[in-house]
Amino acid sequence: MKQFPNNLAEAIEWLSSFGAVSEGGVTRTLYSKPWKEAQQALREWMELLGLKTKFDSLGNLFGRLPTADPEDPTILVGSHVDTVISGGKYDGAYGIVAAILALSHLKKEYGQPILNLEVVSLCEEEGSRFPIACSGSGLVTGTYSFADMIGVRDSNGMGFETAMKEAGFGLEADNYTVRNDIHAFVELHIEQGPSLEKLAKSIGIVQTIIGQKRFRITVKGEPNHAGTTLMKWRKDALSGGVLMIHELYELAKEYDENLVTTVGQLFVEPNVSNVIPGQIVFTVDARHPVESVLSSFCERFTSRFLAIAASAGLEIEIEKWHEVLPVQMDPSLNERIETICVKEKVSYHVMNSGAGHDAQLFAQVCPTTLIFVPSQGGISHSPLEYTSPADLEKGLEVLIQLLHQLAYPQQKGGAL
């Protein structure tokens, strides 16, 4: 007989066994064998705990603790089951297993809810196989449709549709119905940053998932011999580029600490030690919770870049290739979480999320919140990802109390 977990610690280990790689890491990309096995095992576990399960056409898995009337609204809670390549055990997985345990607990303690309670194990958030992040939550909320995914290929050239059908999904894609019964969405997730650890807080209450803009900067000069070309005759793309990047970081210092900017990727052409770089291409990632602040920062650095290029006789192209507006979490849900933390004497920090999450998509269609627990060393997307069992339990406790308030409103707290 199959073994299913009995508590949170066991559940984390159990789910991480699907796609386990060395040193505690997990690789569970969309429609892969471990991904399919994990979703199937989660379904069986949910059924065992008395939840009514179903897959949608994309592969999102739902487990429902229903009310007496199928027309009642639904409190949806969950996170994503997919991982990056060699990711950690907690990213996404924690939010799913905690949601299942929370519903199981509420069912045992309080029986049938007044609002439907439903877990979702979202099939794709990372975009680590196909380059469409949050396609699971995007489809549920109607932000994306199947048409957005057809034609996308993974790095081996396999098409999204082929992979989906091989995994046994996509059969009723034409008749997909966007959910309109979701009354609230709650996501519990590891922070993936160092703030809670550095501030010694157990719970992060997310106000804003911050906006981001990503740029690709191409600087063109003239490749020439490093020995025979005097400095005054050079058009060195990298020499101009390093000044741009340095000034980008200097400019960031003029903003509040919520402004973060990163040059993560840089390519040099021809990248040979004795040839003056003729071209460089680099990315700029810039994020801030307030759109107007972020836009002002981006305008200022692009204008500095243009000026540096002009004065160095370099050509420059600046292309914005990715943009996400800041998204607010629901203040009323957050107030409930804060009250729970105070009452339970759980330390908390009201903060922003610098990373993207499925909650971003749900926030477009219903009151949504995102609850963080600490990440040791701020490390994520790595086998070294770790959250202490005590912190994991505190997150689960807060989640249970919030869901109790929301789904059993006559007993405590009142409806949303």
Next chain:
Amino acid sequence: MKQFPNNLAEAIEWLSSFGAVSEGGVTRTLYSKPWKEAQQALREWMELLGLKTKFDSLGNLFGRLPTADPEDPTILVGSHVDTVISGGKYDGAYGIVAAILALSHLKKEYGQPILNLEVVSLCEEEGSRFPIACSGSGLVTGTYSFADMIGVRDSNGMGFETAMKEAGFGLEADNYTVRNDIHAFVELHIEQGPSLEKLAKSIGIVQTIIGQKRFRITVKGEPNHAGTTLMKWRKDALSGGVLMIHELYELAKEYDENLVTTVGQLFVEPNVSNVIPGQIVFTVDARHPVESVLSSFCERFTSRFLAIAASAGLEIEIEKWHEVLPVQMDPSLNERIETICVKEKVSYHVMNSGAGHDAQLFAQVCPTTLIFVPSQGGISHSPLEYTSPADLEKGLEVLIQLLHQLAYPQQKGGAL
């Protein structure tokens, strides 16, 4: 019957047909099929013109216009037959065909010389197949021995010795005798830089082949999430690195125009747009004709790099992996060239060479000089490499007169 060239312009085109690639480019790497065919064809052409030819064990080709007494000293003149991948028609090749035409002319005009006159087509200068630049001149001068080459592999993993033997060389490697009869070495070469063109001069008389030092700098920080890690908590290897590179270029401005420095190669890890760079590796190439000046520059930039790393909490490793001391060309030979230019009303410029050449190796063992002709746009190591026929002819004319003075001393000018 085979066709051989009748003049300089034809000779350049003819030699470039061995290993021709698109747009006028040439790929003729050591021991490749076009390389073997080129050396064989050069041998046949030399024989046709009355030179006594032989290969040494490595594949250097010599063509001798001998005196009456085999014990007489030799004036050696030539350059290298190998090219970089997709190089130009002139680099190396010009110095060989001009030397052959010069000896042919002197033989016709003046008959048997007083000192032996000998062309050399050096088999390897670029190091573009096996990473041992100047191995041809290095062996002739005794700077290198076969032991330095055995064990070296090309980028396909083929060993030097295997390639050499497959090309039909290396048979008498054990009995290789370093030449001790070379009285002077003369190399005629394209400038591979823009100085002569910018100054509108036809001939460059090289005083010094400048020294160079190359470093590999590794900067280590901490890779982290670009969205969740506040600026104040980062250890961004690239942020530190761009400041280092910027200050390197600022420091160079404090020196005279003969100081050139280049960061040609830069690798970022993990090189992903939303991950703070955890490590970067970059090269620094620094050159100057005066060793003490170059050393002082390198000491100053390394100490700045260490200070920047320390203040940013980054680890740094600085490794010097290549060093060439400055080499002086022979003042007496250069005086003769200057006098010839003045007499012939050929414009000239006394200058340094920022690039390395076979002449560097010969300068260790005999009076040596290096004569430049202009490179259009300063472009070299490219199919776009170009020198006008008029400039090529002026270089040949100067070479003929110099060799005449050196090898027919009783007729004109006197011995070295």
